[in-house]
Amino acid sequence: MLGDEVHFVKGTNPGIDTKVWDRIYVTTLFTFDFEISVKTINHYMRLVNDIDSLYVGGIMASLMPDKIIQATGIERSHILTGLFTDTSVVGDDNNINVDQLPLDYDILEKTNYKYPAGDNYFAYTTRGCPNHCSFCAVPILEPDFRVTNNIIEQINTID
Secondary structure, eight states: OOSOOOOOOSSOOTTTTTSOBSOEEEEEOOGGGHHHHHHHHHHHHTTBSSGGGEEEEEHHHHHOHHHHHHHHOOOGGGBOOSOOOOGGGGTOOSOOOGGGSOOOGGGGGGSSSOOTTTTSOOOOSEESOSSOOTTOSHHHHSOSOEEOSOHHHHHHHHO
16 A cells, blocks of 8 residues: 555565565464464564564554563564554554554465465454453453444455
């Protein structure tokens, strides 16, 4: 959308490891994948022009930022917690709410990993949850319950 060259990688990828990148984003998912996430973060720290150009976000990073800092040495300002709604936290001034952008399914075709649900659409109709179940992290990640993008518009945009 901004003219950047974007590559999607699951874990580490020897094919792109020979290049130094202007910026790398690592997203984390489940807390039980902590070790593999730390390994991935540490791996890509050496593949950016400047360590300040590596950002870590996602569910696990939002729930365990201090543990990631301790395991990788990355600075707190480079751990993106919660929803990615303000690009100024990564030094951009374009006012893009990344959380509301349609997903780019084309990037899945360029990875060596075959996603089991790669032929599906994923979309949000709400954010947050009013139930606050004791086992669930949603109230921590998305504290305010609200209706989001129109589902029909999301599908039409992706198509």
